Amino acid sequence: MFGDMSNLKIVMMFLPLILLQVGLMVFCLFRLRKDNVRYLPKWGWALIIILGELMGPIIYLLIGRERD
Numbered sequence: 819m820f821g822d823m824s825n826l827k828i829v830m831m832f833l834p835l836i837l838l839q840v841g842l843m844v845f846c847l848f849r850l851r852k853d854n855v856r857y858l859p860k861w862g863w864a865l866i867i868i869l870g871e872l873m874g875p876i877i878y879l880l881i882g883r884e885r886d
Contacts, residue, residue: 835872838872839871839872849879856884863882866878866882
Protein backbone atom coordinates (compact mmCIF):
# COMPACT_ATOMS: atom_id res chain seq x y z
CA MET A 819 0.00 0.00 0.00
CA PHE A 820 2.77 2.44 0.91
CA GLY A 821 5.45 0.77 -1.19
CA ASP A 822 5.96 3.61 -3.65
CA MET A 823 5.76 6.42 -1.04
CA SER A 824 8.75 7.92 0.74
CA ASN A 825 8.90 7.97 4.54
CA LEU A 826 8.36 11.73 4.56
CA LYS A 827 5.14 11.44 2.53
CA ILE A 828 3.84 8.75 4.87
CA VAL A 829 4.56 10.90 7.93
CA MET A 830 2.95 13.93 6.27
CA MET A 831 -0.14 11.86 5.51
CA PHE A 832 -0.52 10.86 9.18
CA LEU A 833 0.53 14.25 10.60
CA PRO A 834 -3.04 15.51 11.27
CA LEU A 835 -3.83 12.35 13.24
CA ILE A 836 -0.56 12.60 15.17
CA LEU A 837 -1.21 16.26 16.03
CA LEU A 838 -4.77 15.46 17.12
CA GLN A 839 -3.55 12.66 19.37
CA VAL A 840 -0.79 14.72 21.00
CA GLY A 841 -3.03 17.75 21.42
CA LEU A 842 -5.83 15.71 22.99
CA MET A 843 -3.35 14.01 25.30
CA VAL A 844 -1.88 17.33 26.49
CA PHE A 845 -5.37 18.81 26.97
CA CYS A 846 -6.53 15.81 29.02
CA LEU A 847 -3.40 15.79 31.18
CA PHE A 848 -3.90 19.51 31.86
CA ARG A 849 -7.57 18.90 32.76
CA LEU A 850 -6.60 15.94 34.93
CA ARG A 851 -4.62 18.25 37.20
CA LYS A 852 -7.68 20.42 37.84
CA ASP A 853 -10.60 17.96 37.72
CA ASN A 854 -11.92 15.54 40.29
CA VAL A 855 -11.91 12.00 38.93
CA ARG A 856 -14.08 8.90 39.24
CA TYR A 857 -13.30 5.17 39.37
CA LEU A 858 -9.47 5.41 39.42
CA PRO A 859 -6.80 7.54 41.10
CA LYS A 860 -5.30 10.36 39.06
CA TRP A 861 -2.11 8.41 38.33
CA GLY A 862 -4.25 5.62 36.86
CA TRP A 863 -6.06 8.04 34.58
CA ALA A 864 -2.72 9.57 33.57
CA LEU A 865 -1.52 6.12 32.47
CA ILE A 866 -4.71 5.54 30.49
CA ILE A 867 -4.40 8.95 28.82
CA ILE A 868 -0.74 8.44 27.90
CA LEU A 869 -0.77 4.75 26.97
CA GLY A 870 -4.29 4.62 25.54
CA GLU A 871 -3.24 6.42 22.36
CA LEU A 872 -6.34 8.13 20.91
CA MET A 873 -8.96 6.20 22.89
CA GLY A 874 -7.43 6.87 26.33
CA PRO A 875 -8.11 10.62 26.36
CA ILE A 876 -11.59 10.10 24.94
CA ILE A 877 -12.42 7.54 27.65
CA TYR A 878 -11.17 9.94 30.30
CA LEU A 879 -13.31 12.78 28.95
CA LEU A 880 -16.41 10.58 28.78
CA ILE A 881 -16.30 8.62 32.03
CA GLY A 882 -13.28 9.68 34.09
CA ARG A 883 -14.20 13.22 35.11
CA GLU A 884 -16.71 14.18 37.76
CA ARG A 885 -19.27 16.56 36.36
CA ASP A 886 -20.13 19.66 38.40
